[in-house]
Amino acid sequence: MIFTSPRTPVEIPQTTLTSFVLERAQEYGDKVATVDVTGTTQYTYAELAAGVRAVAGSLSARGFRRGDVLAMLAPNVPAYPIAFHGAAMAGAATVVLNPLDTADDLANHLNESGARMIVTMPSEMEKVTALLPRTKVEEIVVFGEAEGATSFDSLLAGGDLADPGIQPDEDVVAILHSSGSTGYPKGVLLTHRNMIANVLQTSTCAPTAEDEKVLAVPPFHHAFGLIMVMNASLLQGATLVTMPRFDPGAYLKAVEDHEITRLLVVPTIATLLARSPQVDQFDMSTLRMIVSGGAALDPAIAQMCRDRLGCNVAQGYGLTEALVSFMQLETPVQPASVGQNTPNIEVKIIDVSSGEELDRNQNGEVLIRGPHVMKGYLNAEEATRKVLEPDGFLHTGDLGYVDDGGELFLVDRIKELIKYKGQQVSPVELEAVLMTHPKVADAAVVGVPDEEASEIPKGFVVAREPATVEEILTYVAERVAPYKKIRRLEFIDEIPRTPVGKIQRRTLKQRDQAA
16 A cells, blocks of 8 residues: 655756755845854855855866766865855765765775765865875865865855756765665765755755754764755755754753754754753753654653753654655654655555555555655665665665554664564664663664574663663563563663764674674
């Protein structure tokens, strides 16, 4: 059974991403578009639009053409969207890179994408300079000044810009990488049309008013930050206050100092807002909306945020390959769901073993189809065929079901299910049980090899106060079926997570193997 979106379809304009996002930039004029959290650097909408055209001209003068690739290796800074959209206007794609990645990962991403130029920060110069001999990068550009690099300001001098002849349905505008939490990260190819659809879906389901200020902490190198935070905010005329890295005290102070109205958060930040005593030290009264993404948000945490901060809290669901596929309404019918399909999105649930389509309230793999679904994986035709069906449906790898109200409930990741003596055990279910223990601050569960059982569940726990392995294991065993019991437990200082809050299970499995 195919579940169509109950929301009014939106028309996807046949244009380029930059033309669409900045279509009202001149109208917004002197209004601040982006500003650093310190207030030292800012661009108005008029300056941003002029900067984008200038950078596009400079890239064109350097020989950038339709299909070329520029790399971005930088935290969230005010000029980030100027560089990104400058490349897009010139017809190039931008591969957005994570500054926390290893040198080997960065070299692989640069080589796979064929990037000719990299835009970065002075603080990254040593790393980037060492990468150059291993890649095809011809020029380093920095926000600021650094020896051996071109200043980004020099690109603002501009140049002649020829029409690159962009085909929105075909031409890639962004290359992002899947999180790699369960395997090696793959390059995700998003076209102009893909990203326009995503930005439209975001602005339709979670609209932002022109007078709003958005604290831009989710990294722009991730789909959540690039689409929902950066581009959706600029489309709607909001002001982006950029933070290069997350720090709890600085984050809360930024809300007060800049009178932030909207936060886009990952669940770990939502937990901070719900529970941390630090929150009471700052004025958070300007907040109107919190949108969570990147990983599942505990309904109890969402309600604690609503009660404490007096603002609406919603969450969306998607993946790098198809962001913003579901979004809660302002008052979700079922708080534990991720909401209903966003406009233009179709979903079906299939039996994992047979591939048969399932009806409402039946649990299986979630498949999604819509204009936002990626073009494919970079240089990986076989991997693309495995996840993209000929009819356009994308295999998400997530298990879930659609209820009678059309809301999607997620159960787990297929690849993360633990196979204990032939039984399937959900690590997410066990993590939820662990988190109810009063002495547990954070927790993760993975499957580790076992000669007799194939795999056994192992828990990793960050303790809130002293606890023993035995009392935690007993607590869980009393609340789950016998085959679901956690068989081993390890206390650690911190659960490794991706920048958007997903548990890095591969890291935990490697830790277990090394023990």
